[in-house]
Amino acid sequence: MPNQGSFKTEAVVLRSIRLGEADRVLHLYTEERGRVGAVAKGVRRVKSRFGGRLEPLSRVKLVLHEGRSDLCTVTSADTVHAHAALRERLASIERATDACDAVLRLFDAAEPNRPAYNLLCHELALLDSDSGLATIAQALAFRMKLLLAAGFAPELAACATCGEREHLGAFSASAGGVVCPGCEAGSFPLTEEAHRFMTAALGKPLVEAPEAPEPALRQADRAIAETVEYHAHVRLRRLM
Numbered sequence: 501m502p503n504q505g506s507f508k509t510e511a512v513v514l515r516s517i518r519l520g521e522a523d524r525v526l527h528l529y530t531e532e533r534g535r536v537g538a539v540a541k542g543v544r545r546v547k548s549r550f551g552g553r554l555e556p557l558s559r560v561k562l563v564l565h566e567g568r569s570d571l572c573t574v575t576s577a578d579t580v581h582a583h584a585a586l587r588e589r590l591a592s593i594e595r596a597t598d599a600c601d602a603v604l605r606l607f608d609a610a611e612p613n614r615p616a617y618n619l620l621c622h623e624l625a626l627l628d629s630d631s632g633l634a635t636i637a638q639a640l641a642f643r644m645k646l647l648l649a650a651g652f653a654p655e656l657a658a659c660a661t662c663g664e665r666e667h668l669g670a671f672s673a674s675a676g677g678v679v680c681p682g683c684e685a686g687s688f689p690l691t692e693e694a695h696r697f698m699t700a701a702l703g704k705p706l707v708e709a710p711e712a713p714e715p716a717l718r719q720a721d722r723a724i725a726e727t728v729e730y731h732a733h734v735r736l737r738r739l740m
């Protein structure tokens with residue numbers, strides 16, 4: 501095996517599953533290699549050398565050993581950001597877990613995607629710093645940007661089918677974005693407010709995530725979920 505040995509990387513712990521008596525399997529999103537699975541041995545013992553550093557939602561610096569198995573082994577872990585404040589608030593935990601779950605589903609390849617990694621780290625840091633950001637609108641804005649990082653951002657400036665720039669009142673995941681009345685087969689109605697929300701979510705920084713009335717957010721939620729389902733063959737939990 502040419503790639504046996506140890507490597508260093510930063511990572512976010514997306515999910516942690518019990519393994520045997522004292523170990524855990526970690527689903528990691530790493531800066532250097534994208535998705536990596538790793539075993540943390542003895543992590544569930546009271547006196548584990550990893551302490552609580554490998555909990556889900558944590559951003560850590562790791563040394564991973566790559567052997568013959570599909571799973572790496574964690575040999576060292578240092579905290580970059582524990583996100584301790586967000587863990588005290590149920591709504592923030594829920595949003596952060598959603599963010600990790602979306603990355604888990606959308607980015608399953610062992611290849612790096614720096615924009616996606618940076619976006620996830622940024623989202624977790626924001627949720628940690630401000631309890632007021634744990635909203636559905638902010639979560640949808642994160643998903644829009646995640647779609648962009650994954651290469652699935654919908655067309656929002658013109659009809660995805662014919663290029664028409666006026667009367668874009670519907671959304672079609674199969675067409676790849678907003679559509680005009682002439683191309684609306686297989687689409688659902690998208691209000692101007694929902695359209696504006698999606699455009700602003702892509703264009704504005706994450707911390708300035710736009711707001712919109714509930715029906716508009718519901719449409720954006722649907723547009724994102726159907727886009728991911730159609731183009732990435734992945735199901736995201738609906739936020740509304």
Ligand SMILES: [Zn+2]
Binds near residue numbers: 661662681
């Ligand atoms: Zn059209």
